[in-house]
Amino acid sequence: MPRSVLLGTGSALPATRVTNDDLAARLDTSDAWIRERTGIVARRIADASTTTADLATEAAAAALAAAGLPPQAIDLVLVATATPDLTFPATAVRVQARLGIAGGPAFDVAAVCSGFVYALGVADSMLRAGQATRALVIGAETFSRLLDWEDRSTAVLFGDGAGAVVLERRDPPEADDVRAARGLLAIRLHADGRHEGLLHVDGGPGSTGTVGKLRMAGREVFRHAVHNLASVCHEVLEETGLPIAAIDWVVPHQANLRIIEATARKLGLPMERVVVTVHEHANTSAASIPLALDAAVRDGRIREGQLCLLEAMGGGFTWGAALLRV
Template sequence: MRRSVVIGTGSALPRRAVSNAELTGIVDTSDEWIVERTGISNRYIASDDETTSSLATDAARRAIAAAGIEARSIDLIVLATATPDQTFPASATRVQHNLGCNGGIAFDVAAVCSGFLYALGVADSMLRSGMANRALVIGAETFSRILDWEDRTTCVLFGDGAGAVVLEAREQSGDKPRGVLTTRLHADGAHNELLFVDGGPSTTGTVGKVRMKGREVFRHAVVNLAEVLKEVIEEEGLSTSDIDWLVPHQANARILDATARKLSLPPEKVVMTVGQHANTSAASVPLALDTAVRDGRIREGDLVMLEAMGGGFTWGASLIRM
């Protein structure tokens, strides 16, 4: 069977790190308040010369280097972002040009924090169908551009960054084939008002700012994520004990803990980077994945579950054998 195999991962962060202590000079908050409610101690904020496409390009180059391939061999780029450089064209086309692999397929996907899972699902389908052979799947955000820095309930939660994976279509067989095994995606537009940006080209003509009702989002996140994870596990005829690693969307340490408990997954199997990176929206899953690959936790052959939920609501999960 033709499957999409992960052959390289990469990530990129802005130069500037911003601690909780620094935020106390901007909004009425404290390190204790932020850590207790979110588990976040630090985040990275993009400077004026750092954009979504520049961070995406840096992450992509590192993933390509890890894969040991040449950039011109990439024939598909799917970039997940809620903060593109421009309304159009797609930021993916800028990344494509930066890498020198012009002529293939390149487009953006907008599903906010679930964006990387959506992008992965699309790229996997295109590789399996034969439409492309090598794909870059990227999650990249400069969320700091759409934060209300006077709202302490949201501005402390988010950061900027990018993560990428290189997928290669390969024929796989046997009991433990490598690659993307199963992906399940969902959306429910009934909850738009719980997590949204109050602007847009066709409504206000402005970029807008993030607005969120945190308690309600937390409740939906724990339920939806646990359900979609069970969907994927059952689809593959596995149990949670078969999972080597859970790489979740890094929204909030309490959500990660609650989801792991619902699935009876031990904390040591959960990759958690939210403390240092905060919530980087579509970038958080690939950023965490790359962190765990590079520090040696995740190795070839490991069964890895990715999951995320974001505004829309959108949510999903993907099971990959590395």
Template sequence: MIRSVLLGTGSALPARRVSNAELAEQVDTSDEWIVERTGIRFRHLAGPDETTATLAYDASKAALAASGLAAQDIDLIVLATATPDQTFPATATKVQALLGIDDCVAFDVAAVCSGFLYAVQVADSMIRVGAHRRALVIGAETFSRILDWEDRTTCVLFGDGAGAIVLEAQESADDVSSPDARGILAAKLHADGRHNELLYVDGGPSTTGTVGKLRMKGREVFRHAVTNLSAVMAEALKGIDLTPDQVDWVVPHQANARILDATARKLGLPAERVIVTVDQHANTSAASVPLALDTAVRDGRIKPGHLVVLEAMGGGFTWGAAVLRV
């Protein structure tokens, strides 16, 4: 059996780091208000010369260095983003060019905050069928460019950044539930377009001809997030005969500390097994899961052999979970 094995992780953040206190000088808010409701203390905001593509490129270089591979070893790039550099071509092709790869399959995936989970399953499927051997999977966003900076209920929640992983096809005879089975073991994805008006951007090429700004009904999104995330994590584990108590780490979408706490409680997981970076990065949409994953790999919490669950929910609604053994 062919499995997609994780070889390396990487991440990148814009140079500018903005505290709640600094934000409160421009927006009618306060550090106490933001921390109490979200757990966010800092976020990074892209400067004029920083784009989704440049952040994705920097994260990709770090992931490649960690994997021990050269850029030319990659034959597939899947980039998840809701904030591409251009309407077209795909931002993935810009990253390809920046990496100096002459020819490989490169395209974007749009599923907002769940985008990285969608990209992982797409890349994993293409690797499993033998179409590709080594994939660069990226989540990258410059959400600061689509925020309404006069809406204090949303602009304080988001930041910019990128994360990337390198996957390689490797043969395995181990059952997915075996502790010796490495790589992507399971993935479950969902979408329900009936909830468009709860989290969306009010613009687009075929509707307004503008980029638009983010709009969100936070209370309703919170309720759906806790229910959907706990359910899809349980679904992914159950599908391969594993249980939450066997999980070493959960790497969730970093939207809101209260959502992370509520989801962990619903699954019966102790808080110390949940990777949390929302306090430092805020919500970086499709970048948040790979950013948090790279943080925990590099600080030594996530080690080879650990069973890790990735999960996210975003506008659409879209949501999903993936189980992998590092």
């Protein structure tokens, strides 16, 4: 059966780095308070002239360069985002045009922090069904524009950025154990809309006619996150028959260091095998997994043939996990 194989990764971050001390100068908070509760030291914030499509296009170009492919080799573009440039058209269409691609499908995926894993699932299904040969899957956010900068419980948590991967449809080679072949081995996705009120934005074009601001019940989100993430990670392992010991790296959604550590403990994995970028990126929603993945690929931690477990949970609630042999 065809498989979606990773060819390249890329990322983009705004130039402006905002530290905890910078925020403490305008909010009733401190560097120590933020670090202790979240593990965050700094985040990148886009200036007024930078859009989600700008960051997405830059990350996509870097992923294409890493894959050694021209943009015209791509026939599917997906952008996972909760902060599109416009109500319509999709941010993916804008990225497609800027890269000089035309003809193939391009659309956005809205699942907030789980968006990148959801988009991987969509791309994988389309590639395996023969509807495309190569896909750009991008997570991109200008999440700072959804924040209430007077609310210290949420304003300190988020940042802006983008990450991207290039996937190609390939037939795995003949092997005694197909799990050893490169590509996406399993994806599991879930949602439970009953918990919308715990993590949401209080506006939108179909309700208030405004963008709205992010609202979150932090303690409840934490409790659900650890349980749901550990559970869905076990699901993808059970689907493949692989033990937790086979995982080389966990690349989690970078929401909060406490959530990352608690999930790793629940899975029985040491933090030495977990990619962590939350200290410098903060929570970049749909961009956080591809940003972390690209960072670990580029610094040599993640190498071809290794098995990576990607996992995320976001507003909705939505959550999911993917097993990827790079």
